[in-house]
Amino acid sequence: MRTEAWLFTGTAVFFGVTGSLYAVFAQEPAGIAALLVSFLMSGLIAVFLWRQYRRDGRRPEDRGGAEVRSVGGRSAFFPARSYxxxxxxxxxxxxxxxxxxxxxxxxxxxxxxxxxxxxxxxxxxxxxx
Structure with a gap:
């Protein structure tokens, strides 16, 4: 989870910096809006992933020596049949x-x-x- 959080944090920073520079130099509203929305969406995902990482810690797939049956922390319940x-x-x-x-x-x-x-x-x- 931590790797994904860093990935989306980097993406949010990229869109934030690019959007700021674009707003200063281009003065074109459609591009500014697109970069702002991209920054907000990637930032939202990054915040969610950091929150999940802090709450649940490392996942079994993040550990090298984890077994297939290892379930660390919380697990969700998924019903067998659902329409x-x-x-x-x-x-x-x-x-x-x-x-x-x-x-x-x-x-x-x-x-x-x-x-x-x-x-x-x-x-x-x-x-x-």
């Missing part, structure tokens, strides 16, 4: 197609996507950790 990935994928496809075809299909896609995402988030509430 929520299919529902969410169908909702994403309909929403994306609706952007091209029309508002009516976008609304249907969002109506299918929301229960899929809701199910992903709340399907493990009854599982004891």
């Amino acid at each position: 929520f990935p299919v529902v969410a994928a169908a909702g994403c496809a309909l929403t994306g197609l609706g952007v091209v075809e029309g508002l009516w299909l976008t609304l249907i896609g969002v109506g299918v996507l929301l229960p899929g995402v809701f199910g992903f988030v709340f399907q493990n509430l009854g599982h004891p950790e």
Whole structure:
């Protein structure tokens, strides 16, 4: 996790420096906005990865002598069968197609996507950790 955190931190710094220089020299709003959004997105991922690393420590795959069965720290519970990935994928496809075809299909896609995402988030509430 630490390697990924450093990777995204470096990416965020790159986009931050590049965006600052671009804003000073180019004065072009579309490029400045694109570099700013890239900086913010990579910075968000970097912050998340640093937080996970500090909370859980090194993962088994980060250690050279780890066994396959080693599970360090917390582990997530994934149910054996769930229809929520299919529902969410169908909702994403309909929403994306609706952007091209029309508002009516976008609304249907969002109506299918929301229960899929809701199910992903709340399907493990009854599982004891």
